[in-house]
Amino acid sequence: xxxxxxxxxxxxxxxVCYFRRLDSSVYFIASVDIFFRILTFIKNNLGVKEISEFxxxxxxxxxxxxxxxxxxxxxxxxxxxxxxxxxxxxxxYTLQVLWKKR
Numbered sequence: 027x028x029x030x031x032x033x034x035x036x037x038x039x040x041x042v043c044y045f046r047r048l049d050s051s052v053y054f055i056a057s058v059d060i061f062f063r064i065l066t067f068i069k070n071n072l073g074v075k076e077i078s079e080f081x082x083x084x085x086x087x088x089x090x091x092x093x094x095x096x097x098x099x100x101x102x103x104x105x106x107x108x109x110x111x112x113x114x115x116x117x118x119y120t121l122q123v124l125w126k127k128r
Contacts, residue, residue: 037055049119052112052115053116056112056116058089059113062089063087066081066085066087068081090106090109094106
């Protein structure tokens, strides 16, 4: 099994086991995906070949990139829709926090 799948499975299991509430799990998974996207930005824009190769070898670009790499067809569509719904929930929770502070 490839490193990115093992990493994603460990992060999801840890997130679900450690964070029992839905909002905490959604924040955790969204934070992991944002972290992957920041690393991808660094890989593409830093210009240091060694760091770019290290990030490209050991870290996936995003959670949908992992989904599309290992599944196809209806399964990948369903998983990506679950991902989109989860980010919709993340947006709702984030806006809710912003409105409470106001």
